Amino acid sequence: MADNADHIDGDDNEDVRAQQNLIKIKLKSSEGGIYECGLTAAKMSDLVKNMVESLGTDAVVTTEPIILGNEAVTDAALKKIIEWVEFHWDDPPVDHDFEDEKDRRNEELSHWDKQFIDVDDQALLFDVIAAANYMDIKGLVEVGAKHICSKIRGKSCQEVREMLKITNDFTAEEEDAIHKENAWIYAKD
């Protein structure tokens, strides 16, 4: 494990990653749009990474584009996703030897990410998140999740429903009962 980690963040490997990102592969959205993306960047998606590994890099580069069939992978969402991975492909890997997971969860987004994810079109935002989840790009799902949570932090249930267009499927009685169970949280200073 340790040997492996050391190998991954070694200088040589960084050069290889940079070299590989010069290789362009094609990704096809569910709407049919075809977009180019650097290989290293594209492999931030575990879905793409697995496909590339099973098909072989040469095949992926020379043949048909990789088809991303999920409905959420629209042209617009795929363009956003490629923009994100092209910016983040050279991020340092997470060092699992340190217990930073908790800190990382609480970390704010970088201003680039904040600006990237702050899209006015909520349909596009949700497509990007769902598509990133489908493509298994954990870092981007996290960016989307943090963005949504920062928007609903401290809001009332009704405000959250309106903001995220969520249907309230509780009856008034059910809602009252939950309020009673959680009464202590509202009694806060």
Place this chain on the structure above:
Amino acid sequence: MAKQMKHLKTSLETTDDGNEDIKQQPQIYAKDSFDGFGDDLCGLIVSYLSFEDRFRLECVSKQFQRTVFGSVVNLTIDHLFFSHYKAVNSAKSQMLATIAIKCSNIESIDCYAMQDKHIPEVLAVFRDKCLQICGTLWREFGLEFVQQFAPLMTRINSMDKQQIPSLIHCHRLSELSVDSLSDIFDTTSGQLLAKNLKTFSFHCYKTSDEGLMSAFVDQNQSLECLHVYMYSGSHETRQQLCQQLSQLPHLRDLLLYLRVGNGDNSLAESLRTIGENCKQLKQLSLMLSSVNKKLDSKTLDALPSYPRLRRLTLSHHFGHKFMKPLKRCKGLTHLTLYSMKLSDTLLANCDKQWPRLQYLRINCMAGNGFTFSSKSLGHISRLSALQTLLLGYGVGIDLNDNALKDLLTGMSKLKRIEVNGVKVSIGLPSK
């Protein structure tokens, strides 16, 4: 994911004869509705909510109710926990029961600074699960309590001396902080009571601890993290300590607080020994307090040869010469410098010498006179991987806010900047 697919692949077939059929059809969700997300993704998103917000937002929808608590695996209870929520005595157990039922994945409880009278109450509620407890072994805990809960304790952050014998019941203990090394040896038999630890922290006041250290090292070969605060001792004692701890093959994280004596240059040798033996060492914190400030300028020379050193913390009035070897620690991702006499020379070309630096913290002692010029900030702004930049107390910055922001705006991966404890926001204006 599968669920989500089902939601998305909706059927348009509906029948005219009654609502019943329509209800049974999978629904079509508006593209901008959160309702379109499956439970897995919803759970992932709401996992970034605070503990409090989870309870407040439980009744947003049934999907929220199903997914909002699943990611709570740890509960932190400090001395404010009950008073914070104004839970009166009668409501406490109700509140705990609610938490235990809803957050059914809680597997560890951190009982920091908790008033001891509440601990049994809390633990009783969560006892049936596979729990890990972190906290303090208070003097007041009776034998019955200790026998019941000590086997669950994985981390002990402080301990009354009266509880030393209880350590024998802590079979799962992996992290331990004690005042003195002698605290983990049975007072009568002299038997070592803490074995196979991963993390250990102790203070070293007297030289009689030497024999104890070698016994500890022998039976804690698994140790990964060690913090030693050594307040006295000759440099021979210190060398011996370093020699012994370098016998820990898995050591990854080492903190040494040392008092460095007059004209003593043995530290360089100790640091070389550690580097040669502890091949796994990734994090080193050196806190040196010295009687006279003339420390051998070769003290840090061994650092560049540490094969895996990634995170370095230095605290001392090192002069410029001492810091030179740092320029060759190319693998550093985290660097913290306290009370330094800094010069621009250390930071010149920092993007070349530390290309992977993610975290940089510089604190100077007040009156040390170091001022960040636009030149030194210019050097820092070329650290393209930097995510956290903390310029601490005593650091002067001769730039106005806008010039600072301009300089740092180019560092697009920065997540956190603080200057003298004040957060600097460099984000572009929100829409």
